[in-house]
Amino acid sequence: MERRHILRATGAAAGLVTFGSLLAADPASADPAHPLKQTVQQAGTIAELLRLDVRRLEDGLLVQVAGYRTPGDGGGMLLRWDATSTLPANGGTVLAPPGASKGRWRQIHDGVADFRRFGIFDDKTPADTALEAMVTDPAIHRIEAHTDLHFLKRHTFHRSDIELDFGGNTVSTDGIEKAGEDDPFAAVLLFRGKVTDTVVTHKLSATMPELSDVFEVGDSSKFAVGQWWSAEVNQLSGRWERELQKLLQVTQIVDGDHIRVDYKNGWELAAGRTITWTRIAPVERAHVRNMVFTGAGDDQYTGSHPVAYEYTVSCDVSGIDATGTFWPVIMRRWCTHFRTEQCSLKNPPTVSYGGAGYLTQQIYCLYGHVSDCHTANARHLNDLTASAYCYVENCHGDGDDEGPFVTHGQYEHDLVYTGNSGLMTFANSGAAWGSAAKRITVRKHVCSWFVARVSVTDLTLEDVRVIGKAGLQGSGMIWVNADGVQMRGCSASDTLIISQASNRSGRPNVIDGCTFALPAKSEIVQANVTAPVHVSRSVLTGLDGNAFNGTGELRLVDTILRGRENAEPVTCAAATLVLDGCTVTGTGVRLAGKADQRIRLGGGTEVTGTGTLLSRADATGTITWELTGYRSLAGDAGTAHIALSAGKNRYSAVGALFNGGRLELRDGAFGDGSYLKHAGNVENGVTRTALPKDGASVQTTGNLVM
Template identity: 75%
Template sequence: MERRDILRASGLALGTLLIARPAAADPAHKPKDEVLTAGTVAELLAFTKVEDGTLVQVAGYHRPGDGGGMLTRWDAASSSAPNGGTVLGSGAKGRWLMVHDGVLDFRKFGLFDTETPADAALDAMVNDPAVHRVEAHTDLNFVRRHRFARSGIELDFSGRTVTTEGIEKAGQDDPFAAVLLFRGEVTKEVVTHKLTAPVPDLSDVFEVGDSARFKVGQWWTAEVNALTGRWERELQKLVQITQILDGSRVRVNYKNGWELAAGRTITWTRVEPVERAHVRNMVFQGVAGGDQYTGSHPIAYEYAVRCDVSGVDATGTFWPVVMRRWCTHYRTEQCTLKNPASVTWGGAGYLTQQIYCLYGHVSDCHVANSRHLNDFTASAYCYVDNCHGDGDDQGPFVTHGQYEHDLTYTGNSGLMTFANSGAAWGSAAKRITVRKHVCSWFVARVKVTDLTLEDVQVIGKPSLQGSGMIWVNADGLQMRGCSASDTLIVSQQSKLSGRANLIEGCTFNLPAKSEIVQANVTAPVHISRSALNGLDGNAFNGAELRLTDTVLQARDGAAPLTVSGSATLTGCTVKGLGIRAAGKADQRVRLAGGTTLTGAGLSRADAGGVVTWELDGCRVQGGGVELTTGRNRYTATGCQFTGGRLEIRDGAFDYLKHTGNLEEGVTRALPADGPRVLTTGNLVIQ
């Protein structure tokens, strides 16, 4: 056979395989002679003496063509409760049942405006397992707060407005009292196990005691016992069992973000989550002046998997527009919030809050005059991109500090603060990355480990006191290409990372007399190819500072920069700024690699520690060296001194070596050479 014949034959065979064969006909059942018609539902209900199985095509609900038309079938034996849509009729028996393909809308329940509450119709559609999609094509009003446990459904409001005028009151402090709450079932299967060995960071294998109680594919909540804080737990996630390893261990779909010590207890609770219940394209108007009882918000999920929200435009809500807890694998996108009812009540005024969540993606969202756009609490492996907040003094981007980890933010704008809710939650977060962010304030001052900032621009504004500030934790901190218009503060609250603390290619404008590196910083801080502007009496009080190829620019008449720990300046330019050693303990100050000081020099405060000065290949122009108190160990070789004064008094040093230097127009006040003094071998030009 030729090639074309082979292809033709194989195509025919394939086509034969793909033909769907209809079910065999029932010989006892004869098709109806005709499908009857009715103009409206009222006309349909007026039919009498119809045979069982009669089909009627209804042209409209209130009038033909109004969008509420449907195909119905008469079931003479049905006694289902009428609901105004999928079940029509009255009396003890006999109902008109809607014939549909699983896609319904509110017009088929006679709802065309907000005059009649849409709650009963919503319940009828969502609770019908034959329905997989619910649409709205008119504005709607809801007066009840609904709770659903079903999966596999999509609610698309087609950009229509949803109001809640007259809605029932919520309970006290209940952010899950949404108009739409999808909540999975928490079973009574609970397994508690005390760890016999540590669970390392990034482990997806867990001891469970008896693994026979688990099956692959099941969903469980995993929760470790609390530490000293009331809500301080490193592990609280909804995870799926992916493998039974042996009689006592299972693998889950999550790499743990924090080491758990032997002796800690993990409680496992089996859950049957809601899956793939999506909400889309809603314009939501909250209750004017609503509070925690009378206010309203559209959507909440708890114990949910792969449940997405998109295209929700909300105004005046109280609790978060999209509230999530114990959720895994989800997207929240193209949602907005304007002017919520409160930005001061705890938990109110958010676009989305996510508690114990995994694998979330929040994108293309916006808030105006809200509290938070995005809040993560005890959540991990989530991504936020192209989200923006204005009127943002309350902070659009936050984490609670309940051991969040592996979060990434890209291309967003708005005030940002991490792990800042208090010790009761742990004040901890790990491996957070922020890229291409613009904001008025960035704070990650507590136990934020392995923070990475890239192209983060902090620009202060007059309306927010303290804005223009970056405040970060020196525990694996890495900053590249960042800037702050007012303040840089480096402190240290944790010591977990093995990464160096690097600040590279950044620019900071600093207020006078501010502490740049706090005294509690015990890890080295590296600043390279950066610019520190506006210096005047500022302080580096950490244990070790390393400046490389960095420009330090002073204000006119600036007080010296004080250094309380060891400091190394390599290839730096220091303009109009003296450097003063002020440590109470021993410290080392080293200037090398062509570092240049212009307009000021080196000195020390009257403090108790020994200061070791090492000047190697540096230039001091118009300043000099003044060591008149304390104990100093001074060496200078290969340096250039121009103008200024070299004064090192007897009794103010352990040893002094000043040789191989070039001095031009320098006033000398050095001690005579002796067993601990060497000042010869310099080129002195007057």
């Protein structure tokens, strides 16, 4: 427009504002050959812009506004007049002059949007309309906040390729609309992919082996490479018990019956299992960053939380510092490939209501990475349910009695935790979920309680330190499942419990280089353990009447068993007990199995103490005693190196050293089917309280007696 036309259109006589000076001269005035003709005009504020007489505005006119309310307030923008537009005004990207049915000012941007360009400069004005306008605009790929914000609505979005950066400002939600019943996805920001009507159901004709990424689908022509599908196997006996629930991408059409996906199945699927495939249009690359969030309300209806994702791919969250949220700060379900970093939660309103008070929960999730997060007085820092191939590192929970690190036992597998701190419990939510997990690894962890007592297979613990604290029941305890468990360099200040709830693993149960302080009379290996347990280069202290009640082989190598003062013997029901190169001091060993048992002491094992050092508890079963190359040192003259008075015993002591004390091997312990060979030993100051006479099954000569 020529300048005189602008003056006429905006003359003071009409009560309208005038444009200021040109921001950019007409390029043609500098170079008549230049192809650009458009000039950019300026206005001080949005109010000034909207007072222009729209009847005299030329279509396509560009105006630079210096500020939204006042020049320089950060809400300035470049706008274009679209004379024919009837788009609904939203206060930012689309502005409508008062009373204009047609014609809109359209914000020109490079894909980066700002709440200030919607007139939002603080938390006094709700930002919901601005948020909706920016997120639903496909031309916007990044949204920035430069002030505190307030939201009154819970928003659901289905778009991809968007980043919301709140710049470390506070987001409040006092007075937010009520959520529905039991809806942890009623977040301020919910990104949800679309579930299509395309469903393929197929019953497996053959067993699908573990770690297979090729799935039998019946008719592979219904699938295409690059598509995303949710895959869910049929329910087992538990209400939520399923071996497969993941959001997967098709990577190859293998043949007419099979497809390959981006996932190695963690559990064998038996022939006859039915997998339901549902086509998903996921949200992808929708990120939320840098927010201080204050929750509102103290129940599931009035409480608030910032972010939730469902059916999403590669959606990351970072830098959320939340206080007082009800549901998880970051809630995920059916998500694949994601990162949650540098987030925190303090003092949620409840840690007792199911699902509430978490920092982040992941259900049916795959390929997640959670790092550098923190909770204070919360329930769970990180919950992985039916999830796989996830990594949690450098996360720490204070006020951790409710358990910062958990899984539900809904067939989780291949999870790794490194360098974290806080109470940890795996697969303990009950049979309704299946009580199953596999290949969980925990490294360099410090906590007050560690429990993985149910069907956790191939658990690996490295440098896990459990240190009890006053007032927490079960504090100082490590409790593990003897199904391929391997512990190295671990310690517990109060309790070690080994039980067995599953028998899937092919690898041995190994405890190596560990230290455990044990309460008196506690059961160390429970009676349900039938698998072998290997303990090497470890130290067990505080022993006093403790029990190894498992019937599987118990093998201790280069291990120290240290009793309390005047301790009762430890009892053992293992079918085979081996002590090789061990030190047993201050306590004895009593065999207490209900079936046949075998005990082998050798490799320089040394047993010292008072009372009775080796004995049997009852007369059932045959016990085979293999005592070779070991030392037995009595603490006083009344100490019995070994005392047997009844039952069937097959005793062989060869090359052993007995110092002081006495030997009590009575006739009643060596009847039919028994034998006694006590030869080639050194007896130094030993009193033979009772030994049978030599005969066909008894030999007690040939020893060096001093």
